[in-house]
Amino acid sequence: MTSDARHRRELDLLTIGTERDDPDDRARSWSEDLRTVVRRGEGVSAGLAEAIRSAARSGALRAGVRMPSSRALAEDLGVSRNTVTEAYTQLVAEGWLATRQGSGTWLADRAGDGPDVAPIDIGSRLEEIASFRYSFEPGSPDVSAFPREAWAAAARRALLAAPSRSLGYIDSRGDPGLRHTLAEYLGRVRGVVCHPEQVVVCSGFTQALAVLSRVIASRRGVLALEEQRHWHHTVVVHTAGVRTLTLPLDEDGADVARLPSTSATAVLLTPAHQYPSGARLSTARRRAVIEWARTSGGLIVEDDYDGEFPDPRGRHRALQGLEPGHVAYCGTVSKTLAPGIRLGWVVAPPVWVGEIVRTKRNLDQQAGVLTQLTLDDLITSGEYDRHVRRSRLAYRRRREALASTVRMAAPWADIQGGIGGLHVVLTWSDRPGMPTVEAVQDSCARLGVSPPPALTRFGPVPAGRAGVVIGFATPAEHEFRGALAALASALRAAAAEAGPAEV
Numbered sequence: 001m002t003s004d005a006r007h008r009r010e011l012d013l014l015t016i017g018t019e020r021d022d023p024d025d026r027a028r029s030w031s032e033d034l035r036t037v038v039r040r041g042e043g044v045s046a047g048l049a050e051a052i053r054s055a056a057r058s059g060a061l062r063a064g065v066r067m068p069s070s071r072a073l074a075e076d077l078g079v080s081r082n083t084v085t086e087a088y089t090q091l092v093a094e095g096w097l098a099t100r101q102g103s104g105t106w107l108a109d110r111a112g113d114g115p116d117v118a119p120i121d122i123g124s125r126l127e128e129i130a131s132f133r134y135s136f137e138p139g140s141p142d143v144s145a146f147p148r149e150a151w152a153a154a155a156r157r158a159l160l161a162a163p164s165r166s167l168g169y170i171d172s173r174g175d176p177g178l179r180h181t182l183a184e185y186l187g188r189v190r191g192v193v194c195h196p197e198q199v200v201v202c203s204g205f206t207q208a209l210a211v212l213s214r215v216i217a218s219r220r221g222v223l224a225l226e227e228q229r230h231w232h233h234t235v236v237v238h239t240a241g242v243r244t245l246t247l248p249l250d251e252d253g254a255d256v257a258r259l260p261s262t263s264a265t266a267v268l269l270t271p272a273h274q275y276p277s278g279a280r281l282s283t284a285r286r287r288a289v290i291e292w293a294r295t296s297g298g299l300i301v302e303d304d305y306d307g308e309f310p311d312p313r314g315r316h317r318a319l320q321g322l323e324p325g326h327v328a329y330c331g332t333v334s335k336t337l338a339p340g341i342r343l344g345w346v347v348a349p350p351v352w353v354g355e356i357v358r359t360k361r362n363l364d365q366q367a368g369v370l371t372q373l374t375l376d377d378l379i380t381s382g383e384y385d386r387h388v389r390r391s392r393l394a395y396r397r398r399r400e401a402l403a404s405t406v407r408m409a410a411p412w413a414d415i416q417g418g419i420g421g422l423h424v425v426l427t428w429s430d431r432p433g434m435p436t437v438e439a440v441q442d443s444c445a446r447l448g449v450s451p452p453p454a455l456t457r458f459g460p461v462p463a464g465r466a467g468v469v470i471g472f473a474t475p476a477e478h479e480f481r482g483a484l485a486a487l488a489s490a491l492r493a494a495a496a497e498a499g500p501a502e503v
């Protein structure tokens with residue numbers, strides 16, 4: 001069979017396959033839709049592209065499905081090859097299709113139109129959490145341990161020493177002193193290799209992601225996301241108009257080896273401590289993603305949100321240190337100090353800096369100067385390091401206490417997520433006789449613990465498993481024991497209700 005004949009047969013098989021899988025009209029026959037477009041006769045190329053998009057949205061065409069060659073499809077539809085090539089080129093640019101020399105064209109992996117994790121209303125969620133005595137809500141450090149005295153002293157020193165001009169409009173990258181200090185600090189603590197000119201201070205990682213997403217969207221890029229992730233990041237990225245696709249996860253982190261066969265031009269990773277699974281990107285995958293970035297010119301967005309709290313069994317330096325030309329390294333004080341400070345940074349590859357700074361300026365001109373000056377003083381005086389060291393020790397103890405409590409109260413559950421960071425994932429089998437996530441959440445609520453978010457909030461969960469995410473840094477130090485005891489009782493009660501014989 002010639003290759004064109006083979007592709008024509010593939011086209012037929014695709015049609016038959018979708019009819020068999022899903023007999024409803026939606027999936028009836030996408031190739032029939034293509035023929036309708038041709039019969040209509042106007043704007044055929046744009047019409048073909050839209051028919052393929054719509055088949056992908058409806059599920060009639062599935063990720064990974066090989067598309068017929070442009071020549072085979074053109075012959076089949078009776079149109080010029082250019083017409084089909086134009087449609088394919090457009091769809092590749094938009095991320096719907098992926099292509100590689102010698103391997104043909106296929107539907108991009110999970111090319112999605114919008115968030116696949118429903119956004120939540122943060123205002124009512126915060127109110128709900130506050131209505132409980134205890135909370136293990138992930139994402140927060142112990143804000144009651146915020147170094148108020150050290151911060152106040154740093155703020156006073158910084159403000160009194162600051163020249164008046166530093167209180168005016170400044171370089172949108174941020175205060176030069178802080179950028180200098182951050183470049184040195186990140187090199188020392190995370191192995192980041194940069195010049196202060198590459199550092200752009202933002203109001204937290206969220207803004208850094210919004211800025212980077214706008215830049216990626218303006219280049220018509222496609223951003224690969226980890227399959228499980230912070231739900232709000234999906235919203236931020238899609239709001240900026242970036243098309244996305246999803247990389248599956250396992251215990252070695254995101255499957256970045258797939259990147260070369262997708263249309264991704266950028267990838268957002270949490271390599272040190274995947275959020276929320278806790279997986280650390282393996283050495284082989286770190287190499288693979290860097291190789292992909294070097295050969296394709298792709299951008300790696302490294303979200304090092306809890307890099308100051310590494311797994312003590314061996315830490316990896318930031319990916320950025322291995323390939324400064326292709327990694328936009330992002331950090332934040334939201335885990336080390338408090339989310340309410342709203343300070344974070346991007347260390348941008350030199351060729352991206354200009355566009356990032358322009359985009360940042362268009363959003364809010366510059367980050368607040370007083371907090372920048374204060375953070376600079378806190379770091380240079382050594383107080384920041386001291387606070388991080390104290391917190392690291394406290395969180396490690398909490399993590400150990402949580403693990404031994406879960407082992408005793410809920411031997412049916414596994415703790416996942418490495419031994420660094422500020423959260424763990426509790427997972428268990430979802431077979432009959434085991435507690436459901438809702439039962440665990442209800443039981444927590446009855447015992448005064450704000451219901452921990454289901455793992456499904458973050459993305460797809462492996463078949464046969466149920467899980468919740470526990471942020472063990474959230475309770476204040478003086479209530480941690482009480483919170484842990486209440487959580488243990490809740491887990492025991494949920495298991496007892498589910499059927500003691502099975503558990």
Ligand SMILES: Cc1ncc(COP(=O)(O)O)c(C=O)c1O
Nearest residue numbers: 139204205206275305332334344
């Ligand atoms: C994965 C991840 N990245 C980054 C952040 C920090 O975001 P921000 O600096 O905007 O507070 C969080 C906060 O929860 C997070 O979970």
